[in-house]
Amino acid sequence: GENVEQHPSTLSVQEGDSAVIKCTYSDSASNYFPWYKQELGKRPQLIIDIRSNVGEKKDQRIAVTLNKTAKHFSLHITETQPEDSAVYFCAATRGNNRLAFGKGNQVVVIP
């Protein structure tokens, strides 16, 4: 099945700087790649997603890029704010919305 890996496991950034989280996936048939933000004790919340026919997508301070050849996709957060502190999960699916998740990245924004 699909295997998704995330790096780094923990990321500390100064407020206002950018944060980048990279994920790799193993199944070349995967065609949908969502990113979730999860705060402690809460449900995962979708922050952005990208489909395999698109290379990049942006929504205000958040962007995602997809490289199908290398089988990796990355989350970019610009102008980080303290409320961006959370665990971020990447995921991938090849069909039926069966998500394979990475293990998560703890992002800490230092004021």
Place this chain on the structure above:
Amino acid sequence: NAGVTQTPKFQVLKTGQSMTLQCAQDMNHEYMSWYRQDPGMGLRLIHYSVGAGITDQGEVPNGYNVSRSTTEDFPLRLLSAAPSQTSVYFCASSRRERDTIYFGEGSWLTVV
């Protein structure tokens, strides 16, 4: 529009007991699924359904059963609870393929 509703939110079970985690959505979504989340493991797919009457296994199905008799409901049954099933369980739903997947608030289960 309540979204994805899970009950109960917290539950303590004794080893060997059975129980059902309830999941309901009011968005007329075809796709529903159950995940478990353990510390440091991310979320792992237990079972999923692509429509009423259709279910299939995910990555970690052992010890769990599901059914999908209606579009709205997708209950998860623990047959004989084991301490290894202590986890947070999330139900999720989406309208169609590659569409936004919405998660319920989670059910915290402890098996002693």
